[in-house]
Amino acid sequence: MGIFRKLISAMAGKDASMDNHARDEGWHLPERSRDELRHLFQQLDKPVNLHAFTREGENDVFNHFLLGFLRDLARLSERILVHEHVLGGEEALRHGVTHSPTVLVAPERLRARFVGAPLGEEGRTFLAVLLMVSRGDSGLTETTREILAGLTEERVAKVFVTPTCPYCPGQAVHAFRCALERPDLVEAWCVEIGQAPDLGERHRVGSVPQTNFNGVLDVLGLEPEERFAAELVSLKEQREAPRPARYKPGETVRVDLLILGAGPAGLTAGIYAGRAGLSSLLLEQGVIGGQVSLTPVVENYPGFANIAGLALVEIMAAQARLYCEIVHGEATEFALEDGVVRARAAGLQIEARALLVATGATWRKLEVPGEAELFGRGVSHCATCDGYFYKGRRALVVGGGNTAATDALHLKNLGVDVALVHRRGELRAEKHLQDSLARENVPQLLHRTVEAVIGQDRVRAVRLRDALTGETSEEPADALFVAVGQTPNTGAAVRLGCALDADGCIVVDKAMRTSVEGVYAAGDVTGGVRQIVTAVGQGATAALTVFEDLKRREAQAKA
Ligand code: NAP
Numbered sequence: 220m221g222i223f224r225k226l227i228s229a230m231a232g233k234d235a236s237m238d239n240h241a242r243d244e245g246w247h248l249p250e251r252s253r254d255e256l257r258h259l260f261q262q263l264d265k266p267v268n269l270h271a272f273t274r275e276g277e278n279d280v281f282n283h284f285l286l287g288f289l290r291d292l293a294r295l296s297e298r299i300l301v302h303e304h305v306l307g308g309e310e311a312l313r314h315g316v317t318h319s320p321t322v323l324v325a326p327e328r329l330r331a332r333f334v335g336a337p338l339g340e341e342g343r344t345f346l347a348v349l350l351m352v353s354r355g356d357s358g359l360t361e362t363t364r365e366i367l368a369g370l371t372e373e374r375v376a377k378v379f380v381t382p383t384c385p386y387c388p389g390q391a392v393h394a395f396r397c398a399l400e401r402p403d404l405v406e407a408w409c410v411e412i413g414q415a416p417d418l419g420e421r422h423r424v425g426s427v428p429q430t431n432f433n434g435v436l437d438v439l440g441l442e443p444e445e446r447f448a449a450e451l452v453s454l455k456e457q458r459e460a461p462r463p464a465r466y467k468p469g470e471t472v473r474v475d476l477l478i479l480g481a482g483p484a485g486l487t488a489g490i491y492a493g494r495a496g497l498s499s500l501l502l503e504q505g506v507i508g509g510q511v512s513l514t515p516v517v518e519n520y521p522g523f524a525n526i527a528g529l530a531l532v533e534i535m536a537a538q539a540r541l542y543c544e545i546v547h548g549e550a551t552e553f554a555l556e557d558g559v560v561r562a563r564a565a566g567l568q569i570e571a572r573a574l575l576v577a578t579g580a581t582w583r584k585l586e587v588p589g590e591a592e593l594f595g596r597g598v599s600h601c602a603t604c605d606g607y608f609y610k611g612r613r614a615l616v617v618g619g620g621n622t623a624a625t626d627a628l629h630l631k632n633l634g635v636d637v638a639l640v641h642r643r644g645e646l647r648a649e650k651h652l653q654d655s656l657a658r659e660n661v662p663q664l665l666h667r668t669v670e671a672v673i674g675q676d677r678v679r680a681v682r683l684r685d686a687l688t689g690e691t692s693e694e695p696a697d698a699l700f701v702a703v704g705q706t707p708n709t710g711a712a713v714r715l716g717c718a719l720d721a722d723g724c725i726v727v728d729k730a731m732r733t734s735v736e737g738v739y740a741a742g743d744v745t746g747g748v749r750q751i752v753t754a755v756g757q758g759a760t761a762a763l764t765v766f767e768d769l770k771r772r773e774a775q776a777k778a
Pocket of ligand 1: 519584585617618619620621622623625642643646647668669702703704705747748749750
């Protein structure tokens with residue numbers, strides 16, 4: 220929501236206007252945000268008690284924001300009841316609250332805690348929790364409820380987040396949903412590590428979201444809800460996604476079209492396939508939306524002048540769910556025989572008359588010493604997730620394309636001391652972005668290649684080689700953001716014998732057919748300009764081609 224972007228800016232001291240204007244009338248939030256929230260709070264059902272704990276002298280800026288924010292919420296809805304406590308007092312001791320500020324949500328019936336004022340991206344989590352607690356419905360899938368029903372011991376899930384991380388709210392919401400579903404045994408925390416650095420240090424958080432289960436299992440990244448619940452129950456990392464509850468173990472699911480990958484191409488194909496009357500199953504092994512969900516702001520998708528990548532994919536996914544089934548899991552044991560694609564995933568056998576590969580691309584690595592060892596300890600591919608850690612510190616971004624330029628600008632905007640490292644004398648990023656880099660005074664270390672990432676537990680420096688002189692130097696840095704392009708995820712297509720081009724992308728014709736009959740491809744996995752809008756177009760084309768090809772096959776079979 221817009222209000223949280225405003226709040227992040229205000230916290231960074233960049234937008235004092237928000238506060239001043241609102242304060243005229245005793246409000247903390249600006250009028251537009253209050254209208255948005257008033258509208259949202261119409262969905263509240265039962266009253267929700269919020270207990271805020273603060274201590275003067277400890278995170279005062281955040282204490283101030285939090286109390287102002289909560290008081291506004293209480294004024295906006297009579298169903299929100301705010302109770303203010305001093306850290307160190309009786310209530311704080313009773314609930315074991317040790318950090319200022321902390322918010323407990325409905326502690327009389329739930330163990331749900333926000334450590335740090337939830338004023339960045341995690342504000343979305345906070346509002347989601349308010350709504351679900353008020354309605355008394357965790358909103359978990361049937362599969363997840365079944366997994367949690369097997370829980371017999373206490374569990375604490377702590378999700379470590381930053382205010383700018385687009386993946387974090389999803390993971391924190393999983394924890395709170397589980398706490399609401401099993402209030403007898405599950406406790407959920409959302410910890411903003413900028414406001415509770417000691418907790419971040421204790422859990423060695425170097426990348427977010429990081430989730431700690433009962434102090435024994437740590438997992439990185441946003442996970443499918445079912446996998447989160449399975450890990451919470453078993454305290455073991457789960458590789459295989461649990462089977463959806465509506466299917467029996469080992470059941471064979473037959474569909475017209477199996478789509479691999481729930482990015483813009485796959486989601487659009489699901490919509491078009493459904494509308495053409497085809498049954499389809501969309502399989503996603505990571506998070507819905509793929510790389511778009513990591514993009515802080517999308518400004519070139521027609522219809523939206525400016526929208527967070529995650530918000531855009533949420534809209535697409537909600538629409539796709541009207542037409543096709545989305546299942547989490549990795550497809551294995553691929554085979555194509557007699558015009559039928561067979562795969563195993565999430566404990567199911569899947570048989571499809573056509574396959575669409577929309578698996579996107581994965582960040583390319585530099586393959587230099589120290590990169591793998593220090594991944595998550597300063598080396599990162601996600602400036603939006605991890606950039607906030609490095610506010611006031613030094614970071615390098617390596618790469619010369621649009622991603623590197625966007626990342627460098629994002630980091631600069633967060634207050635990171637950032638420089639761009641590129642192997643040639645000119646960037647390939649679009650002019651608009653290059654102009655912004657110049658305007659923002661982002662230094663560019665050109666003709667430099669990265670030779671090694673240096674550090675023990677954390678990145679300390681990056682060794683660069685000057686491509687013109689051959690000299691090497693050590694550039695002090697706390698972080699290295701690697702943005703050197705992507706490698707297409709072609710594993711499934713290669714197994715089925717699809718031809719690849721010189722860049723390793725799947726070769727397709729204009730109708731998105733690959734070299735193998737019955738197999739289609741769309742989106743970044745086919746190379747090209749790699750834009751959301753082109754992925755969407757290719758997904759639509761592929762689904763319509765599948766429809767035509769299947770009809771033709773049926774007609775031929777009848778003749
Ligand atoms: P990209 O355009 O392929 O650029 C990769 C950059 O990394 C290039 O500058 C390349 O250098 C450099 N590089 C490659 N391998 C390297 C290595 N081993 N060591 C050092 N440098 C290396 O990738 P991208 O920036 O991730 O963009 C991918 C696609 O997404 C593009 O089509 C882009 O337009 C799109 N995208 C669009 C937007 C937007 O529209 N705002 C934002 C982000 C991404 P050379 O230049 O020397 O080859």
